[in-house]
Amino acid sequence: MATRKTTTTRKTATRSARGTKTTPRAKVKVASARARAAAPTTMLAAAIDKFGPPSAIRTHEIPIPALGPTDVLIALRAADIGSWDAKIRDGSWANKPARFPLVLGTDGAGVVEKVGTGVRRFDVGDEVWAFSYQNPKGGFYGEYVVVDSDNVGRVPKGLGMLEAGTSGAAALTAQQGVDDILALKKGETVLIVGASGAVGTLAIQFAKRHGVRVIATASGRDATKLVRELGADEVIDARRADAVDKLRKLTPKGLDAAFALASGPSIERLLGLVRAGGRIAYPNGVEPPPRKRAKVEVTSFDGTASRKALDKLDRAVTEAKLRVPIEKTYPLARAAEAHERLEEGHVLGHLALRIRGPGRRAA
Ligand SMILES: NC(=O)c1ccc[n+]([C@@H]2O[C@H](COP(=O)([O-])OP(=O)(O)OC[C@H]3O[C@@H](n4cnc5c(N)ncnc54)[C@H](OP(=O)(O)O)[C@@H]3O)[C@@H](O)[C@H]2O)c1
CATH class of the missing domain: 3.90.180.10 (Medium-chain alcohol dehydrogenases, catalytic domain)
Incomplete structure (x- = not known):
């Protein structure tokens, strides 16, 4: 088993050695540092x-x-x-x-x-x-x-x-895709492809806080129920032959934006309904990457962590009352x-x- 060594923190050890007056919070920390005196x-x-x-x-x-x-x-x-x-x-x-x-x-x-x-x-x-x-x-x-x-x-x-x-990774990716890359605006319609997965379930919720209409793709009753509970306004099954027709009926003027968390021939057909001047975002790793299209901004990105990004995510989690x-x-x-x-x-x-x-x- 592990050999053990003392890892009392510099801050708490100095305080107690000097006998400095401690706040209740500091006392808790001194106690917990003692309890951990033999860290592995x-x-x-x-x-x-x-x-x-x-x-x-x-x-x-x-x-x-x-x-x-x-x-x-x-x-x-x-x-x-x-x-x-x-x-x-x-x-x-x-x-x-x-x-x-x-x-x-x-x-x-x-x-x-x-x-x-x-x-x-x-x-x-x-x-x-x-x-x-x-x-x-x-x-x-x-x-x-x-x-x-x-x-x-x-x-x-x-x-x-x-x-x-x-x-953490999925939330950063979902929030940055929705807020920074797609920059969704109130009243827009966005398609989230692969909405029942790790990134998609969070992307629905981050998108809804912008007052947009979310059309989600999901397969099967369980996934459809989940994405609706998370806020999707409409759900289509991207694997079904009638998916493009259904989507066209839902968005006669075309989609303003799409967030692609999966790809393939049937999904390319759905992305074809993004209007001229619209946007498509996908995180790197979606394979094959969605193809470039005339008059549509197609952007790939990585979810990244930084102080600023994590602070921003913290606010977004609160605004969305995020459910994981x-x-x-x-x-x-x-x-x-x-x-x-x-x-x-x-x-x-x-x-x-x-x-x-x-x-x-x-x-
Ligand atoms: N670069 C980055 O920073 C970054 C960060 C996070 C994720 N990613 C990438 O983003 C993608 C999504 O990640 P994730 O963790 O959310 O994945 P996930 O949990 O596996 O979710 C993928 C979703 O796509 C759907 N899907 C897959 N193939 C499909 C198809 N042919 N037709 C319709 N729907 C399909 C799945 O639905 P079913 O369950 O019905 O198959 C599922 O809802 C992955 O490629 C991942 O590598 C990149």
Whole structure:
């Protein structure tokens, strides 16, 4: 098992050594720092030793990465099983040459355990979420993650730890697509393609706060019900032969905008109904990329984390009273099963990893 070392924070240790008067908040922090006096140096993480199928994911005990001056050490409570994680796991999108064991996961939420010497915005005990694609200090399927503080924000009010843990990357992507790239305006009609997935379920809600009419694509009763509950005004099944006719009837003057979270020949036909002067946005990773069209602005982008982006997202989450639908939650030790579910497809909303943390592993 892990060897242990003291990680009492510089701030709390200095205060108690000097006998300085403490605020109630500071007292709580001193107490929690004492309780953590023997913090672990290793952690459990779901990682791969080589690219492969879901069964390549195994639980490893690995060192907790070193904290740099601008980093935050987060004791994770939940992590996202992103649709893109499957492509990292099987090698199609991973950094090459990869360093194994490779801990998967691009985003999650938890409690700040320690901050780097240059970090002023966060303190031990803060509840935070974070997103870092190809995080240089390892992924989020673990008991801890070390991440640059610019990629970290406080968990927005109204979101639980599990909801925040599974939605950071998707929420940034959805909000930036809707607000920054499409810049939806009141009264417009937007088509959200792939609305029942991780990004789509959040994009519907961010779009609705602009007073737009949302037409969602979704397949099957369960997905149709979900997207309607989240605010879609109309729903069509992009896989059905009559989808284009239905969409044309719904928007005789054409769509003002479309957010494409899936692609393919039938979807191209739907995107053909975006009017001249309209906009199409899609995040990189949608394959094949939607094709360019005359008189329509087609923009690809990446969801990105920064202080400013996370502050903006925080406000958007509140405005939208964001709901994060979670189809299923898996314990860290069963991350491979979560990836098997990913491979089956038709995930409604999100899949989450629940992480207990050292000392709480049996809980
Ligand atoms: N670059 C970035 O920053 C970034 C960030 C996040 C996501 N992404 C990309 O954005 C895309 C969406 O991500 P996600 O996590 O939301 O994926 P997801 O949860 O798998 O959702 C995809 C959605 O697309 C639908 N869909 C897939 N193929 C379809 C088809 N042929 N016809 C109609 N609908 C179809 C699915 O519906 P069914 O369930 O009915 O199949 C589902 O609703 C992915 O390509 C991902 O890689 C990029």
